[in-house]
Amino acid sequence: MTMQMINAAEMAGEDRLRQVMATLSEVFQDLRSGKEQSPPRTLLNHGRSEMLISPASWMKRGVASVKITTLTPGNAEHGLPLIHGVVVLTDVDSGQMLALLDGASLTAVRTGAVAGLATQLCANANAGDLAILGAGVQARAVLLAMLAVRPIRRVRIFSRTPTRTEEFARWARSVTKARVTLCNSAFEAVQGAEIICTTTSTSACEPLIEAGWIAPGAHLNIIGGTHEEAIEVEPSLLKTAFVVVETAAAAQEDAGEVRSALTQGYIQPEDLNELGAVILGEVAAREGQTTLFRSVGLAIEDTAAAIALYPSREKRSC
Helix, strand or coil, X not given: CCCEEECCHHHCCHHHHHHHHHHHHHHHHHHHHCCCCCCCCEEEEECCEEEEEEEEEEHHHCEEEEEEEEECHHHHHHCCCCEXXXXXXXXXXXXXXXXXXXXXXXXXXXXXXXXXXXXXXXXXXXXXXXXXXXXXXXXXXXXXXXXXHCCCCEEEEECCCHHHHHHHHHHHHHHCCCEEEECCCHHHHHXXXXXXXXXXXXXXXXXXXXXXXXXXXXXXXXXXXXXXXXCXXXXXXXXXXXXXXXCHHHHHHHCHHHHHHHHCCCCCHHHEEEHHHHHCCCCCCCCCCCEEEECCCCHHHHHHHHHHHHHHHHHHCC
């Protein structure tokens, strides 16, 4: 069997995004039921970059993967992407290398897909006023995901880098008929928005978004931050929100808002609702309650995204 090379173009498109979402839904149910586990990542610091090594297997599907990713927060200043990486998909029975996938592109697709899945489960069905903080690759991925799951009518964008913000806005206008608005502040972007996505690479412990800015009943996808203490939204918001995480253990280890909210007594560990539990209908938000999905990314999500994209590649090459 020849190892397949899967590039960014071969991961693009709404059909593939929806396939990744469906596969992620399946793997989150397996995580919730205890059929699978996602091992912790290994972090190596070297120079200006961090290297993450993320292995995981999904025995039901007979596959495993390892992702090697570098994150370099200063790259934007040099016109380079924040994330570089590769993902190797393997067959657990034969040990054969099935596919080599572009890691940055897979991360973007997977990140958008998991945010789309959370939005599909939690956001008001008619929510159409979207705010995005950030203007990089992840911002593009979540915009595509939001367009796939909700009738987006307006997109508000705020980023601290004007050139990238304008470039993102031009691209956004090319992929949606929704009204795209550039905002001068995070407050202007999120006030009254029905869906809020944060996709920044902040390393700060001071929140970019204050709890009082959020409209009641809004849904938030918090996916940025470069380390376990980084915070994008004020942790006090978690006190009243329906908080959704991939797994409680991973959120307590790696999510700055969750760690801070626990330390300050805003929430208890039992207030963390795992995505698999929401999918299975074990828990749900109250009517009109603000919902917040805090993602940290799990290694097994990359495995699920890779296998979702791998057979679609086979079909196209027949």
